Amino acid sequence: MSSDIVKLIVSIIICQLAGVIGSFFTISSVNSWYAGINKPSFTPPSGVFGPVWISFFILMGISLFLVWRKGLQADYVKTALIIFGIHLVLNTLWSIMFFGLKSPLLGLIEIVILWFAIVLTAFFFWKVSRPAALLLIPYFLWVSFATFLTYSIWRLN
Numbered sequence: 755m756s757s758d759i760v761k762l763i764v765s766i767i768i769c770q771l772a773g774v775i776g777s778f779f780t781i782s783s784v785n786s787w788y789a790g791i792n793k794p795s796f797t798p799p800s801g802v803f804g805p806v807w808i809s810f811f812i813l814m815g816i817s818l819f820l821v822w823r824k825g826l827q828a829d830y831v832k833t834a835l836i837i838f839g840i841h842l843v844l845n846t847l848w849s850i851m852f853f854g855l856k857s858p859l860l861g862l863i864e865i866v867i868l869w870f871a872i873v874l875t876a877f878f879f880w881k882v883s884r885p886a887a888l889l890l891i892p893y894f895l896w897v898s899f900a901t902f903l904t905y906s907i908w909r910l911n
Contacts, residue, residue: 761822766815772842773811776849777804783853791858792910797903810893814842820886821879834878841871858908865901872897 784800818838824831848868852861872894880887 758819758823762816762819765819765822766812769811769815769818769842770808772846773807776846779849779854783856787856788853791907794903794906794910797907806896810896813889813893817879817883817886817889820883820889824882830878831882834875834882837871837875837878841868841875844868844871852904858904858911862901862904862908865897865904869894869897869901 780803788800818835821831821834821838826832826835844864845868848861848864851857851864872890876887876890876894879890
């Protein structure tokens with residue numbers, strides 16, 4: 755198997771693992787605590803979230819691969835990858851804060867930080883690979899929506 759194929763597979767697996775970790779906290783609350791809280795009328799059905807996030811983690815993995823394949827010799831590539839890693843941890847933390855701790859307020863604070871981390875990741879990825887940065891746009895738009903949704907849930911509860 756070529757080095758690029760291995761990097762692509764590893765990149766997607768890393769991103770999907772972040773989703774799997776977050777899902778442990780989500781699954782335990784989605785049919786209990788989350789089902790019982792007030793939500794705005796524009797809240798998507800619960801069944802939408804899994805497929806959407808799987809898709810975003812695949813796009814993130816491809817984006818990560820496009821940067822990683824540029825090599826680890828250049829400091830700007832290393833910096834971009836470190837920022838991506840921080841952003842991925844923040845992504846997972848949202849599920850822990852919102853669903854695990856059952857705290858819309860902590861979820862809101864965390865998702866605002868995540869939003870900025872996505873912007874910063876895209877900025878650094880743009881310097882390395884424009885397609886890598888562009889692949890983050892749907893994810894960025896979804897997290898922007900999710901930020902407003904989290905805010906609305908916090909206000910309603």
